[in-house]
Amino acid sequence: MVHVAAPKFSEGRVRKAHRGDLAAIQSILNAPGNLDKLADHAESALLAAMTSDDQAVMVLDLPDAGVAAFLWITGQSSSAPGPKIEEFGDVQPGSGHGAELLDRVVQDHMARHPTRPLWLAVAADNTRAIAFYERRGFRQTELRPAAWHRRSSPVADALVMQMEAAAAPQLTPNEAKVLSLLRMSNTPMTAYQLLDRMQQGGGVAAPPTVYRALKGLEDTGLVRRIETLRAWVPLTSPAPGVVAICDDCGSVRNLATPDLFDSLHLRLAAEGFAEARRTIEVRGRCGDCAASKA
Ligand SMILES: [Zn+2]
CATH class of the missing domain: 1.10.10.10 (Winged helix-like DNA-binding domain superfamily/Winged helix DNA-binding domain)
Incomplete structure (x- = not known):
């Protein structure tokens, strides 16, 4: 058995995965709702990841419910293209368990490798996942057409998202x-x-x-x-956007709307109006809340 220097995760509900977690991880990966997931990962690949210097499999382990979320990270020690979140999922989407695990892993990564951006790929039409990652500080960096293979349909566009580290401005x-x-x-x-x-x-x-x-x-x-x-x-995107505020759950999304702002600017300029500041905020119900009320 290879000894791996354990990352310094804080005590509590997040820990490194072991062989006994395999069934729970496979069931998250294979859940019918996880249509974005690749075909089954072989047990051997997951087991190898658990004991590799270059990879890590982390789980959120709840005292009452057991493994509630897992995250598989690759490319930790190798150089380009750097650490990648390979797979990530939770038993109960919307429970906050996935967010808790992801935030912990990201914090740990930033503390240990402040200059190495953490990245992942998501299906470009998976707007909920994209919004989730944006809320957690990932930015959209590249669209790869027809690069995503998934179970529900043969191919989809892949969106690469990255947690900016080196590019981050110096903060107090x-x-x-x-x-x-x-x-x-x-x-x-x-x-x-x-x-x-x-x-x-x-x-x-x-x-x-x-x-x-x-x-x-x-x-x-x-x-x-x-x-x-x-x-x-x-803010996850520097582009000016319309703010969509959900009155049910309080979530807020900044939606890039360059066309809208261009035409607004032209209209205001035609009036001779000098813009100082723009705020467009829309109240309503987000996709998640609308779906749960449907
Ligand atoms: Zn909502």
Whole structure:
């Protein structure tokens, strides 16, 4: 048995997978809802990944329910193309278990390899998965036509998404803290919620600290203020967009709409109107909430 230097994951519900987790992982991979997944991965491939220096298989292990999510990462020690999230899934989509595991793995990766971007590929028509990864700080970097092979249909376009590391601007410790709190949250946070969380963490933050950090992050395009909520969200795309706010779950998406902004700009310019700031926010119900109410 090869000894692997265990990554420094914090204690708790996330741990490295072992042979006894194989059945649980296979059942997540083979669940009928996981139409994006590749054909079955051989047990031998998963077992090899568990003991490889270059790969890791992590699970979220709940005291009452057992393995609730797993994540398989490859290319950890080799150079290009760098660490990749090969497969990732949870038993109960929407439960937050997958998000908990992914956030933990991403945090650990960023702490150990701040200059190596973590990347993954997702079917380009899987808008829910793309929104999920965007909320967690991944950016769309490349579209690969007809590159995705999946069970439900022969091929699909693959969208490559990347967690920017090296390209990240130099942040002050408070900016980094605020950004990480926003990225961990599924919903926008107000300055006072942020302050509260920072003080819980043992910090001695005061309101001006939080506002200064938010201003700095806004200037670098990493966060956006949602005017109608007086709250902030992390931005995953630098392109200006329309903000779609779900009144049911509170989730917020920034939707890039270049055509809309182009025509708006032309219309305003025709009026001789000098634009200072644009805010287009739409309230309604997100796809997930609409589906669950259907
Ligand atoms: Zn919703």
